[in-house]
Amino acid sequence: MTTVYDFTATAIDGTDVPLNRFRGKALLIVNTASKCGFTGQYAGLEALQRQYADRPFEVLGFPCNQFGNQEPGKAAEIAAFCTSTFSVDFPMFDKIEVNGPNRHPLYDWLTRQKRGFLGSRDIKWNFTKFLTDREGRVVARFAPQVEPADISGPIEALL
Incomplete structure (x- = not known):
C-alpha cells in the first residue's frame, strides 16, 4: 500500500527530501502562496x-503558482518572504503544480485519497490542506477557508 512516506519532493533549497524522513509523524500538507x-x-x-x-x-508547505499567479517568485524569494514575514520554521518545498498534467506525484496521490467538493480531485485554491496519520495515510482534506487552528482537534486525535 502506498503512503505519503513513499514520495520524494524537492526542498525549497533545492535538495531532494524523501518524505520517509517524516515517518511516524502526522503531517499537514498545504499548497501555499x-x-x-x-x-x-x-x-x-x-x-x-x-x-x-x-x-x-509536522507541517509541510508546497508553494504553487496555479491560482491567480499568486506565487510568482523563485524559491529563494519565497523562502525569504516566509521567514521574514511569518517566521516560518516548518519545512518548505520548491514550487510545484497541484493540478493538471504536471501535477506533482505527491499531489496526484493525495487527491486520489481524499477528493474535494462534489468528488473532484482538483485543488480549488491555495491553502488546501491534507492531514495524514502517523502511518502515512490521508485522513482528511480541508478547504482553503478552514483556518489552521480549526484543525487542532483532528491533529490531537492522531497524536
Missing part, C-alpha cells in the same frame, strides 16, 4: 508547528 487572500494562514500553520513541536507532527 505568498500573494493570496489566505496568505495570513502561514501564521496559523507556524503556530500549529510550534504547538506540536515536541509531538510527532
Whole structure:
C-alpha cells in the first residue's frame, strides 16, 4: 500500500527530501502562496508547528503558482518572504503544480485519497490542506477557508 512516506519532493533549497524522513509523524500538507487572500494562514500553520513541536507532527508547505499567479517568485524569494514575514520554521518545498498534467506525484496521490467538493480531485485554491496519520495515510482534506487552528482537534486525535 502506498503512503505519503513513499514520495520524494524537492526542498525549497533545492535538495531532494524523501518524505520517509517524516515517518511516524502526522503531517499537514498545504499548497501555499505568498500573494493570496489566505496568505495570513502561514501564521496559523507556524503556530500549529510550534504547538506540536515536541509531538510527532509536522507541517509541510508546497508553494504553487496555479491560482491567480499568486506565487510568482523563485524559491529563494519565497523562502525569504516566509521567514521574514511569518517566521516560518516548518519545512518548505520548491514550487510545484497541484493540478493538471504536471501535477506533482505527491499531489496526484493525495487527491486520489481524499477528493474535494462534489468528488473532484482538483485543488480549488491555495491553502488546501491534507492531514495524514502517523502511518502515512490521508485522513482528511480541508478547504482553503478552514483556518489552521480549526484543525487542532483532528491533529490531537492522531497524536
